Every structure is written in C-alpha cells, then in structure tokens.
Amino acid sequence: MVAKINVGTSLYGALAYNGLKVNEGEGKLLAVNKVFDDGSGRVDIARAVEDFRRYMPENVRTRNKVIHISLNPHPDDRLTDMEMEQLAREYLEKLGYGDQPFLIFKHEDINRHHLHIVSVNVDERGRRLNKDFIHRRSKRITTELERKYGLHPADRRQHRHDNPLRKVDASQGDVKRQVANTAKAVMATYKFQTMGEYRALLSLYNVTVEEARGNVDGREYHGLVYAATDDAGNRVGNPFKASRIGKSVGYEAVLRRFELSKGQIRDKRLADRTRKTVAAALARTYRKEEFIGLLHAKGVDVVFRHTDEGRIYGATFIDHRTGCVLNGSRLGREFSANALQEHFTLPYAGTPPIPFTFTEDTPQADIRSYEEHDEGHSTGLGLLGGDASGAQAQEAAFERDLKRRRKKRRKGLGL
Template structure:
C-alpha cells in the first residue's frame, strides 16, 4: 500500500519484496544490487538516470520484478543503485547465468544509446574528489563519504597510519574503536572532519553510517590485498629517483615542494623537540602509500631528520622514537557517545549491498554490480 504522502520509505519498499521472498526461501542469494556510475563529465538529469536504470533492468530480464532505483552522490557525482530480487512472483529463481558478462554488454549498449563516455576508455575506479572536506558547509557524512570511499577503492596502503595520512590530505581522520560484548572484543571505525591544523572538528561518523565498504573488516582486507600487490609490484624506480632528487634541496619546504611537483606527498612526523621520527610517502601516480623505510635507508626518517630536522647530540645515526608502537596522537572524544556503534540497523542502507534477508540466515556480501561509465 502506498503511503499517504506519496513518498515511499525504505520500509514500504522492503514490504513490497516480502511476498517474493516468502515464495522461495531456498535460494541462497535472492537479492541483486547493481551500481551504475556514469562518468563525471556525463551530465544527466534524474529522469535520464531513471530511464537508464529502467532500461537496464528490462534488458537484464528483471523488468517485471519489483525494484528500487536510488539516486546517490556519496562518491562526489550523481549515480544510481538498483536493488531487486532474483525470485519471480511464482517463487522461481530468475536465470543469472553469465549475468556479469550480459550486464557489461548491456552497459556498453546503453552508453552508445545515451551518448555517454565509454567505460572501456576510462579507469573503472572512482577518482578522488577535487575538494577537501569543509565542516563549515555541513552535511559532514556525505562529505566524508565522498572522500573515504574513493580513497579506499583507488589507493593501496598497508596500515591504519598510512590510511590516516592519506585521509588527512582531505581533512578527514579515522580512529579504530573497540567494544567488549559477552567477553568478545568487537572492532569498528569512526571518521571525522579535521580543520587546517589537522585537529578534529564536529561530530564523529560511524563507518556503518557510510557503508560496509569503509568499515573495519573492509579495511583489514584492504591492508592484506595491498601487501600482496606490493610484493608483486615493487615501488617504481621513478618514485625513488624523485625522492632522491628532492632530498638535494636545502630546505624542508623546498624538499616538500619538489616532491609535490612530481605527484608525491611526504608526511613528516616529529616530536616536540623537532626531531623527525617518521615519514610516509603518498605517490599519487601509482596511488600507493608507503613508509620511508620501505624504500631503503637512504629515504628513511633518519636521513630526512639529519637533512631538515633536529639532530640530538650523540644520536646522529639513530633517531629516537617516542612510543613507536602507539598512535602518534589520539583525538580526545572521537569515540565518546558512540556506545551503539555495533548495533544493527533496522533496515539496510540502499547505498550498500543488501546482505540480510527478512527470511532466513544472513547472506554473504554480494559482489558489486557493474559500472556504467
């Protein structure tokens, strides 16, 4: 039944799915979730996005199914998510044989019809936003989502420190949280905006409010995949050469500016005495984050400290590190008031995969749908 105001809620939409789910409780993965992302240069109206979504579902054989088309801008540009069911009105499972290949073919066809930029000529990954988060503008959750999602997708990093350094470029910080429930320790993440000095401002946002793709489990998986990738793909020699050339600059500012001109950001960590005890490099060309020692001793914090920091008497070869196994800083109050961080949502967020069926056990996370552009 339609709501009185004519604007259906997520609850109304989910109830329209219930008869289909009840007709077949045996199918392991009854829900389909597709994300269609036109190129940023493709300017489309809501009506055009809806038409593309409807035509996509028709061509994929889901035209007679109940489905939701949801317009989203969490990655800094308009795109749509489509959620539907693989079970028809008679309880039969819709054929999904070679669905991925068919979907790709349909997307290419729609690109030609609507004169969109072809995805095959573009990298199929989200580009970084052009603007940093500005907490004065409000709507912090969507601003932060527009940073952390493409960063998670497009860059390679192996630790929370490296991830945090990368987010800091866009005035975002992240912190791991822990909560013990029935003797079991659960982990989570919260994100927050920062000001020009890197200090946290505004309220913290639970990762669950942004999406599972930027949650604790996804981050650990990202660390593992990045480590595997870096084993097979060593840091480019060009990156090392660029840093070596920058180290010939007489001043710290000159060093940093030289690297910036080569598409590399260097994050220097120093203590109250002015001793540089750590360095993280962000190579925007290869989209890789790594600590200085990963390149070799000649690129490490000790070398940079001798060049641009403060060398303590008798410590020329070994730079003292204060509490090296602990985070450099911890923003006070970042996790205060978030005791419900691990509480489940009543209904799934349509910007993410639907991983829980109203009938039956929890389903495995589905693979993301194909991208349109």
C-alpha cells in the first residue's frame, strides 16, 4: 500500500475535488469524523467546510492547515469497502490524526480503486500537529498494515511504471463513462503537443478521437468526438461529443494542453530520457516485435502506423515514466518513420545492429514517479505535482481550474 501525503492551504479545494467525485457517482464516502453526514451518500461540500472550520481557530499561524492523503492498495489486493475503511482508520490513528475531523473517500473512476483522506493539520487551539518525518512514519505504518492484514507489499520501485488505466471494454457496458474516465485521466496525466500524439496515446486504451468542424448560423466551430474501439482500432458503438463528457476534454482544453506540454517538455528536457531508451533498444535488435518488447520493459510503449502494404509511416512513443508522448521525428531523424522502416527491413536482421552514441538510460533525479515523496511541502492540492502520473493527476488539473475560476470572479468584481 502506497501513501501519498500533501499539506496545503486549500480546504475547499480538497473537499470539493473529492466531494464532486462522490456526487457524480465516481466514488463513495466511506467514513467521517466530527463532520456532518446525512446518510444520503452525497457530500454537502459547504457544510463540510463549516464543520472543519469549527475545529480551526480563525487566527491560526500555521499556513498549511490542510492534509490530503491518498492510500493506494496494491492492484492485486481485492478489498471490500469495510476493509478499506478499517485500513484508513488504523492508518490515521497510527499517524496521529485519529481524533481529528476527517472524511474518507473511495475513488472508483479507474479500475484501481483507492482512498483519499482530507483532514486538518492543527488542533482546536490552533497548534500544529507533529509533522516531523511524517513521510517516514507513514511508510513504516503502511508496511505494518501490509504485514498485519497479509496485503501485497508495494513500494516506489513497483509503482514507478505502474499504469492504473485499463483498456475500454465495450462488452462491459456504460461505454460513455469508460471513455470519459480514460480521456480525463490521460488529459490530466500526459504531455502531448499534437492531435496525432493525443490520438496515439488514447489508442493504447481502445479510445479514438476525431476533430469535428463546421458552421452554425454563420459561425465556425471546432469540436471533438470520442469513441471506443476494439483491439484492432475499429470503432465500436456510438461516438460521443466532447460536450457530453466534459469541458476538461473538449477542443479548447486539448489546445491548452498542447501549449502547456510544449513548455514542460522543453524546459525540463523530458524527451532526452525517452531518446536514450529508444536508442538503446534500437542498438540491440533489428526485429520490430523485439524492439517493442524491450521498450515496454522500460516503461515505454510505441504506436506504429502502417500503410496497407505494411510500411511504417508513423511512430509515436509514449513514455509512462515521464508522461511524455513524442512522435519519432521529435526525437531525431534516426527515429523518424522512414528511418525505423529501414532499420526493421530485412536483410538487416542478420547483421549486427548499428551502434548509437546514446547510452543505456538511467533514472533521473528530477523525474517524479508514483511514490511516497520526501519531506517537502506544497500548497493547494497538487498531490503529484506538475509531472504527476496515474489518474490522481486529475486533482492537480482540478486545482488549476479552480484557481482560474477564482481569478475570473475577482476580475468580474473589479478587484
């Protein structure tokens, strides 16, 4: 079980993010302490904020008053709601938050169900709770709980390449919800700069997206249409307009993601790690299937596009370690579709691979993975920061959207 801890200032943001999940049918409220619960299964966000504030004096010197924790059992641990609630309560008790006001939420919007806990970092006198070495203590507690209940051990190495997303399966029904959850998760998690890269990423999870353009009453519009596919990429079922899924996966949101991704990939030099990994795999084989397997073992998927004759005319690399989606040509001429086609064309398969100047990739210190972090702190939600991986990165997107809306309201009031 992996715990992710964040302390911040936004009480409303943390409660709204989790409360909306529950109220929209994508989660459950499992337990509360010192907070009103009407038993309806829904969350009254405004009332919850009021209840929390009753336990926090107005003049509190501690700036980061809110603690937001996610508890993630191993995917192979099949736990009931009651068992998950018990784990959360024991975890809070051992961490020193058992008598604090808190809410325990279960998120069900992805196949890997997990818990979120919102509480406060100060007591009724406004004094800060002991946060010294909280991440170390948390790790010790999760290990104790794993042993006590016979859970699968989970550590940072196991979660480094963990991808909680699963392919959309039309036979399971509720296709629109499956497609919506997948689109929202990849939008909040990955970095891509073109519609082609976005489409290649979605194809890993049996989803496709197409642009829709036209004129209505003389006004030009742009939109997106999503649909489920089978493993061969053939569309199944009816398509869905982005407006039926949510603005967070609409045309304007995708364009903003392009611009944001471009800056992040450039400033943090995120393509370098992918380039080294791809080069190392190419240096080991001329066989395409073996190349795909070598990359997958490193946490990188590749999506090839072929002509009817079977020739490669496009290649996109999805690096789950950094959350980057990159067309081969972005990595260099030697990784373009033409170069790859030539590399994998016989009779080269019987000759030694061409040596590349790149070396085997090694983990980089600035690449954040899905794991327990050090003793650093941040404000707001941001459970996984700017380079978040896994579906919980939606939370960071929610916080950014919340801040934008607050700015708009202040401008409207002339502030």
